[in-house]
Amino acid sequence: MTTTETPLPGKAANFIRNIVTDDLKSGKHKSIVTRFPPEPNGYLHIGHAKSICLNFGLARDFGGRCHLRFDDTNPTKEDIEYEDSIKENVKWLGFDWGEHMYYASSYFEQFYQHALKLIEKGLAYVDSLSADEMRALRGTLNEPGKESPYRSRGVDENLDLFRRMRAGEFEEGSQVLRLKIDMASPNINMRDPVIYRIRKVEHHRTGDAWCIYPMYDYAHCISDSIEGITHSICTLEFEDHRPLYDWVLDMLEAPCHPQQIEFARLNLSYTVMSKRKLLELVQEKLVDGWDDPRMPTLVGIRRRGFTPESIRAFCETIGVGKSDSFIDMSILEDAVREDLNIRAPRAMAVLRPLKLVIEGYPEGEADEFEGANHPNDPAMGTRTVPFSKTVYIERDDFQEEPAKGFFRLAPGREVRLRYAYIIRCESVLKDASGEIVEVRCSYDPGSRGGSAPDGRKIKGTIHWVSAEHAIDAEVRLYDRLFSTPNPGGKNEPDYRTSLNPKSIEVLTGCKMEPSLAASTLDSRYQFERLGYFCLDSKDSCPQAPVFNRTATLRDSWNEQKR
RNA sequence: UGGGGUGUCGCCAAGCGGUAAGGCAACGGACUCUGACUCCGUCAUCCGAGGUUCGAAUCCUCGCACCCCAGCCA
Numbered sequence: 001m002t003t004t005e006t007p008l009p010g011k012a013a014n015f016i017r018n019i020v021t022d023d024l025k026s027g028k029h030k031s032i033v034t035r036f037p038p039e040p041n042g043y044l045h046i047g048h049a050k051s052i053c054l055n056f057g058l059a060r061d062f063g064g065r066c067h068l069r070f071d072d073t074n075p076t077k078e079d080i081e082y083e084d085s086i087k088e089n090v091k092w093l094g095f096d097w098g099e100h101m102y103y104a105s106s107y108f109e110q111f112y113q114h115a116l117k118l119i120e121k122g123l124a125y126v127d128s129l130s131a132d133e134m135r136a137l138r139g140t141l142n143e144p145g146k147e148s149p150y151r152s153r154g155v156d157e158n159l160d161l162f163r164r165m166r167a168g169e170f171e172e173g174s175q176v177l178r179l180k181i182d183m184a185s186p187n188i189n190m191r192d193p194v195i196y197r198i199r200k201v202e203h204h205r206t207g208d209a210w211c212i213y214p215m216y217d218y219a220h221c222i223s224d225s226i227e228g229i230t231h232s233i234c235t236l237e238f239e240d241h242r243p244l245y246d247w248v249l250d251m252l253e254a255p256c257h258p259q260q261i262e263f264a265r266l267n268l269s270y271t272v273m274s275k276r277k278l279l280e281l282v283q284e285k286l287v288d289g290w291d292d293p294r295m296p297t298l299v300g301i302r303r304r305g306f307t308p309e310s311i312r313a314f315c316e317t318i319g320v321g322k323s324d325s326f327i328d329m330s331i332l333e334d335a336v337r338e339d340l341n342i343r344a345p346r347a348m349a350v351l352r353p354l355k356l357v358i359e360g361y362p363e364g365e366a367d368e369f370e371g372a373n374h375p376n377d378p379a380m381g382t383r384t385v386p387f388s389k390t391v392y393i394e395r396d397d398f399q400e401e402p403a404k405g406f407f408r409l410a411p412g413r414e415v416r417l418r419y420a421y422i423i424r425c426e427s428v429l430k431d432a433s434g435e436i437v438e439v440r441c442s443y444d445p446g447s448r449g450g451s452a453p454d455g456r457k458i459k460g461t462i463h464w465v466s467a468e469h470a471i472d473a474e475v476r477l478y479d480r481l482f483s484t485p486n487p488g489g490k491n492e493p494d495y496r497t498s499l500n501p502k503s504i505e506v507l508t509g510c511k512m513e514p515s516l517a518a519s520t521l522d523s524r525y526q527f528e529r530l531g532y533f534c535l536d537s538k539d540s541c542p543q544a545p546v547f548n549r550t551a552t553l554r555d556s557w558n559e560q561k562r
Numbered sequence: 563u564g565g566g567g568u569g570u571c572g573c574c575a576a577g578c579g580g581u582a583a584g585g586c587a588a589c590g591g592a593c594u595c596u597g598a599c600u601c602c603g604u605c606a607u608c609c610g611a612g613g614u615u616c617g618a619a620u621c622c623u624c625g626c627a628c629c630c631c632a633g634c635c636a
Contacts, residue, residue: 012584013576039636074635131634138632142564145632176634186565188632197634216636240566240631262567264629269573275636317585319575323568324629331574331586341599348596376599407597416595450595461595528596557597 011061014320016054016261020062020231032064032230036090037104037220039071040082040204042275043290044089044298046311046332047266053315054263055233056095067227068097072105073219075203089298094308104214104223105205111214111222112166114252115177115196119158123251124195125151126161127178134176137183138191144184145191151180165198168211172198179218181247189244193217221245221260222252229258235265236322263320270329270480271296272487272495286499287481291538293548294481294503304478305524305534305550310339329480333551340524340532340550345373345380348418348463349527349547350511351475353392355438355467358423361389366468369419369449383515387420390467392511394529397462398439400428405560407459409439415460418528422447422458463528470511473545476536477505512545519545529553 011017023029034055038048059066068090072078090097118124127134127150139145153161165175177196185191195218200211221244224232232245239262249257265273272278273296281287281295290297293304301311314335318327348371367387374380393409402410409415414424421443429438446453450461481503488495516525524534531552540546 018578037636041636071636077635127634134634135632140564140632144564173634178634188565191632194634199634213634215634220636236567237630238636242566264568317574319585321568321575323575325574328573328586334586337598346596372595375594375596405597418595420595422595452595458595460597463596526596526598529598530596531598553596553598555597560597 012316012319015322016058016231016233016263016320017061019259019261020058023230024062029230032059032062033067033228034059034064034231034233035067035069035102035224035227035229037069037071037223038086039074039077040079040086041074041077042082042279044086045273045278046268046296046298046301046314047273048089049093049298049311050266050315050318050320051233051235052090052093052095053312054320056090056097057312057315058231058233060095064230065100066095066097067100067102067229069102069104069223069227071216071220071223072103072203072205073214073216074199075201075213076199078204080204085299092298092302092308093311100227102223102227103205104219105203107219107223107226108206108210108214110226111219112212114222115162115214115218116159118179118251119162119177120155121251122155122180124177124179125153125158126165127151127176127192127194128174129176131173134194138188139183141188145188147183148178148192151192162196165196165212166210168200170198172200174198177212179244179248181244187240187243189217189241190247193244217241217244218248221248221258222254224258225249225252225254225256228256232258232260234260234262236262236324238262262322264322264325266318267324267326268296268329268332269326269485270482270487270500272482277488277495280496284496286496293476293478293536296481303537303548305532305548306336307339307343307524310336313339326486328485336532336551337554340526342377344524344526344532345383346371346375346528347383347516347525348385348465348513349473349475349516349530349533350392350394350463350465350470351477351507351527351530352395353465353509353511354395354398354436355390356393356423356464357390357438357440358421358443359426359440360442363389365389366466367448371419385419385513385515386466386469388466388468391417391464392467392470393417393439393462393464397460398425398436400436403561405557408462409441409460413460414458415462416447416450416458417464418461419450420448420464421445421450422452463530465511465513467511469514471514471517471545472508473510473512473516473547475507475510475533475547475549477507477549479503479505510547516545517542524550526553 036055056066137146176194178192181190183191291299291303368384370382371385397408416422423441423443427440482498483500484498487498532550533547536546
């Protein structure tokens with residue numbers, strides 16, 4: 001058929017891909033260069049993953065390259081601790097910046113020289129107004145600003161002042177370098193923006209070499225230009241900054257003038273994404289740290305058991321656009337399920353054990369069954385599952401008075417123990433309080449392995465674990481961190497009040513089939529009929545395994561009940 | 563009331579004047595030793611009102627709604 005219209009079959013089209021495709025086709029660029037420019041002042045979250053996948057994905061798909069650049073222009077907020085985590089996260093997601101690791105702070109001298117040039121051209125001046133005074137003159141959204149009395153300083157005076165700023169002769173806040181653009185501009189970013197401020201603090205990379213630091217608007221475009229970035233992709237709130245981005249590069253007559261393109265940041269329901277709120281959750285101990293499995297941080301999601309593949313798939317399916325969007329958490333959850341369904345071996349684990357004794361089954365005798373590691377993928381092999389007279393089943397799989405539509409175990413009813421036998425409930429034992437503590441069943445010896453000798457249909461199949469062979473484990477069930485779709489949104493004065501009290505449930509004394517003893521930190525399992533689980537990377541140890549539930553299985557029975 | 567954006571199915575999202583892709587969800591059905599998976603099938607006339615055109619989600623006009631901007635943060 002045709003042709004070059006869709007250069008990347010299988011990849012969803014989006015407006016940025018279209019721009020890149022056009023630029024390549026028209027010859028504007030012969031290859032592309034993008035960049036992911038985090039500020040090292042916090043941990044990466046799923047929203048950053050969208051940007052990482054976009055930038056690195058573009059480079060990968062179009063045969064270009066993507067730089068990792070730390071936007072470290074504000075030493076008062078940044079820390080090396082974050083850099084390590086960010087690098088680690090990008091790698092974990094499956095991307096590689098190769099040799100292209102950069103720091104805005106490496107360009108400090110160039111920024112400075114460029115500033116000197118702007119001053120010489122009469123395009124920048126040192127302002128001695130205080131922050132408050134400057135704000136007062138900035139005007140409002142509706143009224144133009146007024147020019148600073150220092151705006152007309154001569155070039156030589158500005159040069160001198162700026163050099164002395166660098167030399168540390170002034171106090172923090174006393175002087176600032178501003179661009180001379182237009183105090184009456186309807187775009188507030190163009191009302192003589194500040195491009196340098198004095199900060200007498202150590203920078204984690206440049207130490208005390210500088211006491212003046214460039215602002216984002218000034219540093220970012222020049223950094224992009226220095227690195228030969230072709231497409232500088234950022235989020236919507238920088239749209240208003242684009243005229244400034246272009247202004248600086250135009251005035252500097254930069255040989256390379258990247259195109260800034262803005263896209264809508266990711267919003268995910270039932271969680272929060274702002275660095276401030278995430279930080280508060282950690283500091284106020286509302287969660288267990290940045291890597292709490294309920295957090296939308298990459299370290300949290302990873303500990304929860306999400307795979308990089310699933311995150312990439314998620315980012316691919318949500319698409320890229322310019323309209324403010326709100327992605328439902330279920331889309332993310334669905335992405336892991338889709339991935340783990342294919343690769344996670346199956347196993348049986350009983351979370352809320354109910355003792356089941358098989359009457360007539362020889363005491364002290366053990367048997368073994370073959371269980372498929374994956375029902376649809378024979379290549380994943382089998383494992384042996386030990387069986388004995390007493391097993392544990394899920395409490396949920398037994399109802400003394402079965403609800404309508406319930407087709408698991410109940411008095412007088414037959415059910416299949418997966419891979420083992422068809423059993424029938426004969427009686428139940430209760431404790432003094434009336435709680436069922438044991439179920440007694442008969443079994444059909446002819447159904448060994450699980451299939452009915454007479455071909456009768458057994459509607460229910462339940463999972464189980466042999467009591468004498470079981471290993472004990474702790475299991476942590478996670479649910480959404482917040483109970484409302486948009487925590488802190490309308491009618492919610494504080495997002496904290498929307499925290500979901502049931503976002504974590506810790507179960508101890510869970511019973512696992514013995515093969516699970518071989519789990520390693522990178523193992524993923526589907527506990528049949530329950531969901532996907534993995535060992536907790538922080539708290540699990542061989543003597544006392546701890547499993548995290550990554551996601552539940554879809555459960556139409558549960559939905560039916562609602 | 564200034565400026566910059568956005569508005570296509572419940573949630574995302576293609577579409578770029580030629581007669582509304584896809585994903586998720588939902589619903590119906592098949593299959594099933596996981597009420598899972600898989601598989602079939604159903605599911606929009608494009609914020610509103612005018613206009614241009616043989617023909618408009620796509621062009622024009624006028625509205626409406628929502629988001630962002632007044633850090634010496636990014």
